[in-house]
Amino acid sequence: MADLATTGPTSQAAPARLDPYSLRKDFPILATSNRFGKPLVYLDSAATSLKPLAVIEAVDGYNREYSSNIHRGIYEIAERATEAYEATRVKVARLINAPEPAEIVFVRNATEAINLVAYSWGRRNIGRGDTIVLTEMEHHANLVPWQLVVQEMDGDLEFVPITDDGILRLEVYEVLLHLRPKLVAFTQVSNMLGTINPVREMVEMAHAAGALVLIDGAQAVPHVPVDVQELGADFYVFSGHKMLGPTGSGALWARRELLEAMPPFMAGGDMIREVHLRRSEWNEIPYKFEAGTPDIAAQIGMGAAADYLMGLGMEAVRAHEQELARYALEVLPREVPGIELYGPAAELRGGVVSFNLPGIHPHDVAQILDRSGICVRAGHHCTMPLHERFDLAATARASFNVYTVPEEIDALAVGLREVARIFDR
Numbered sequence: 001m002a003d004l005a006t007t008g009p010t011s012q013a014a015p016a017r018l019d020p021y022s023l024r025k026d027f028p029i030l031a032t033s034n035r036f037g038k039p040l041v042y043l044d045s046a047a048t049s050l051k052p053l054a055v056i057e058a059v060d061g062y063n064r065e066y067s068s069n070i071h072r073g074i075y076e077i078a079e080r081a082t083e084a085y086e087a088t089r090v091k092v093a094r095l096i097n098a099p100e101p102a103e104i105v106f107v108r109n110a111t112e113a114i115n116l117v118a119y120s121w122g123r124r125n126i127g128r129g130d131t132i133v134l135t136e137m138e139h140h141a142n143l144v145p146w147q148l149v150v151q152e153m154d155g156d157l158e159f160v161p162i163t164d165d166g167i168l169r170l171e172v173y174e175v176l177l178h179l180r181p182k183l184v185a186f187t188q189v190s191n192m193l194g195t196i197n198p199v200r201e202m203v204e205m206a207h208a209a210g211a212l213v214l215i216d217g218a219q220a221v222p223h224v225p226v227d228v229q230e231l232g233a234d235f236y237v238f239s240g241h242k243m244l245g246p247t248g249s250g251a252l253w254a255r256r257e258l259l260e261a262m263p264p265f266m267a268g269g270d271m272i273r274e275v276h277l278r279r280s281e282w283n284e285i286p287y288k289f290e291a292g293t294p295d296i297a298a299q300i301g302m303g304a305a306a307d308y309l310m311g312l313g314m315e316a317v318r319a320h321e322q323e324l325a326r327y328a329l330e331v332l333p334r335e336v337p338g339i340e341l342y343g344p345a346a347e348l349r350g351g352v353v354s355f356n357l358p359g360i361h362p363h364d365v366a367q368i369l370d371r372s373g374i375c376v377r378a379g380h381h382c383t384m385p386l387h388e389r390f391d392l393a394a395t396a397r398a399s400f401n402v403y404t405v406p407e408e409i410d411a412l413a414v415g416l417r418e419v420a421r422i423f424d425r
């Protein structure tokens with residue numbers, strides 16, 4: 001394969017509106033190679049994204065220059081740490097167009113955000129016989145916390161089914177809404193099928209039925225423009241590490257009145273206004289939900305990631321990744337005989353392509369690709385019920401990001417042909 005950092009596309013893919021070739025220089029890891037000397041072909045961005053220098057330096061800068069705790073210190077470096085931490089709240093609010101930074105609660109990841117809502121809002125608002133509507137395509141993070149809530153509170157879960165093309169069946173969703181659910185929770189973009197769901201329409205339908213809505217934006221915020229006000233959602237969650245930020249960073253957005261009415265999730269320092277031996281008063285939002293010392297460096301890094309994405313422009317990011325999905329859906333079936341692809345057409349999907357080579361376990365596929373420096377994920381991608389829906393034990397998944405170039409999809413096709421050859425298929 002040619003030098004990915006410097007060459008232009010040799011493929012038929014339409015020109016992208018952002019220039020992935022020049023921005024690849026921002027990601028130092030892309031200059032590395034594996035134990036066989038093969039350059040890194042990173043196609044696992046849905047698991048976690050690579051980090052640009054701006055993020056690496058933001059984390060490093062905190063640790064080197066102003067490492068101190070936030071909100072308490074009255075000396076220079078502590079004030080600097082608080083400022084940088086709170087600046088991230090402003091940047092993240094801007095990225096998703098939240099009405100105010102105080103509605104952004106910092107968490108470690110999307111999983112923690114959903115657990116926060118399930119524990120705090122769910123246990124207060126879900127009662128015996130109440131229904132929560134989810135979909136068959138949810139990541140375990142947006143399923144298991146709700147299982148715990150309904151088990152404890154004696155409620156029920158219902159699921160919006162999907163078509164064979166991986167599209168939510170909205171006509172069934174409409175029927176499920178007749179049950180007057182208290183909450184509807186669904187992913188904006190499926191991490192296995194890549195499906196981009198019609199979230200605005202789904203929120204409207206849920207609200208008309210009197211339900212609140214939680215949107216899992218873990219695979220959306222890094223890839224498509226998100227405007228929580230336009231979506232009309234009540235809760236919106238995402239992880240920093242999938243949006244070019246560090247692991248250990250993430251956010252929950254919720255409407256002020258919901259956050260104010262919710263009891264704390266975790267208790268301890270920082271989340272209180274007053275503490276007495278037998279009672280305490282909670283701090284204002286968002287601090288009420290941020291007990292203890294957070295991962296300050298990681299959240300500051302997430303702020304740098306939000307700046308980086310906004311600098312690229314989310315419309316351009318979306319256009320680039322849609323082009324990659326279209327290219328993959330065209331090239332893989334043509335170049336890899338027998339490959340099975342899952343999910344909808346490129347117009348309806350993000351930069352995610354799950355697949356199987358018949359008769360070859362995806363773990364074997366991933367292991368052989370690894371020799372060529374190609375990183376794909378193999379397994380159930382934390383969507384076991386979705387795999388059951390398609391009668392699959394596992395799939396391999398290639399997923400893209402701003403730094404992905406069509407040549408990497410070409411490399412995947414070559415690698416998959418090699419896998420088939422080794423297995424004599």
Ligand SMILES: Cc1ncc(COP(=O)(O)O)c(C=O)c1O
Pocket residue numbers: 046047109110111112139141142187189190191216218219239382
């Ligand atoms: C759609 C979706 N939701 C939630 C999560 C959970 O994210 P995290 O592990 O960062 O909490 C993931 C992670 O892959 C995901 O893809």
